[in-house]
Amino acid sequence: MATPPVASVTPANQGLEGGPPAPPAPPGTDMTGICFRDQLWLNTYPLDRNLVFDYFALSPFYDWTCNNEQLRMRSIHPLDLSHLSKMTGIEYMLYEVMEPHLFVIRKQKRDGPEKVTPMLTYYVLDGSIYQAPQLCNVFAARVGRALYYISKAFTTAASKLEKIGYVDAENDSPALESKVAKETIDFKEVKRVDHILASLQRKLPPAPPPPPFPEGYVPPHTADAEKGPEGPQSGEPQAPSVDPIIDQGPAKRMKI
Numbered sequence: 001m002a003t004p005p006v007a008s009v010t011p012a013n014q015g016l017e018g019g020p021p022a023p024p025a026p027p028g029t030d031m032t033g034i035c036f037r038d039q040l041w042l043n044t045y046p047l048d049r050n051l052v053f054d055y056f057a058l059s060p061f062y063d064w065t066c067n068n069e070q071l072r073m074r075s076i077h078p079l080d081l082s083h084l085s086k087m088t089g090i091e092y093m094l095y096e097v098m099e100p101h102l103f104v105i106r107k108q109k110r111d112g113p114e115k116v117t118p119m120l121t122y123y124v125l126d127g128s129i130y131q132a133p134q135l136c137n138v139f140a141a142r143v144g145r146a147l148y149y150i151s152k153a154f155t156t157a158a159s160k161l162e163k164i165g166y167v168d169a170e171n172d173s174p175a176l177e178s179k180v181a182k183e184t185i186d187f188k189e190v191k192r193v194d195h196i197l198a199s200l201q202r203k204l205p206p207a208p209p210p211p212p213f214p215e216g217y218v219p220p221h222t223a224d225a226e227k228g229p230e231g232p233q234s235g236e237p238q239a240p241s242v243d244p245i246i247d248q249g250p251a252k253r254m255k256i
Contacts, residue, residue, distance in 0.1 A: 027061050029120065032137075036060060036129040049094060052103045052124060053078050056092070059129045061122050067091040067110070085113045101126055147206075154201045161194050 036059035045051055056062060057072075067087045068078035076083055084091050088110050096104035103124040109117045121132040 027063055030134075031061060031131045032133045034060070037127055039127075042127045047100050047103075047124070047127060049097050049099060049103070050077075053092070053094065053105070056105055056122070056124065056129060061129060061131055062092075063090055063107070065090065066107075084110070088112070090119075095121070147204075150204065151201075154197060154204075157197055158194070161190060161197070 038055070038058055041055055041058065045055075047055060053068065057069075057078075063069075067084055067089050068091055070087070071078045071080060071083055078092075079094050081093075084093075091108060091110050093106050093108060094103065095106040096102070105122045105124070106118055107120040107122070109119055111117070123130055123132060
């Protein structure tokens with residue numbers, strides 16, 4: 001079986017006189033907005049449990065300071081647990097496999113042979129590599145989206161109730177008057193429904209704050225959190241935030 005090529009990174013200051021090679025920058029903690037796919041590699045090598053890590057090492061999600069890279073430099077399989085368990089630091093582990101379509105890779109910090117702390121999770125789906133979003137981000141996005149549509153529904157219902165009982169003054173034909181007389185509106189019932197909707201809207205709690213981020217995680221900076229007095233002043237509900245699962249797809253992919 002052919003051996004896949006090992007990705008190489010050219011440091012920015014390589015070739016400068018007297019300058020030592022700079023190590024590649026570690027990947028960011030939040031890279032859910034992109035995905036990676038190398039079609040040339042996929043057309044050349046099979047994607048299985050033996051070669052999937054070499055494919056993952058080509059992506060921007062790979063941390064070149066991990067223990068797996070040290071094993072690769074020593075010509076040892078990077079997922080050999082017998083060697084990884086004897087080391088400490090950042091490592092990647094093949095967590096779940098459904099060949100050839102799905103591979104789940106977990107980034108974790110090893111403090112001992114039996115003590116590991118999960119950090120991030122990545123998955124290779126039909127050749128495309130994604131970072132799995134944090135659970136707190138998923139909950140925050142889903143709750144924010146639900147509250148947005150609930151608030152919008154109450155606003156629409158309130159605007160509809162205000163128009164009940166009003167007749168266009170320009171249309172005063174006898175047929176319309178008889179029809180309006182037959183369809184008498186109970187304003188007490190309208191006010192009762194309006195009161196119920198208003199009380200429910202007042203009882204609706206605001207969006208709960210997301211749970212604390214895991215240790216070492218840097219939350220993404222969003223433009224909505226930094227809006228100043230120049231932001232929208234209307235009472236319209238703001239659009240829901242991007243869902244890290246629903247809105248993640250091929251449109252945001254990084255191809256090689």
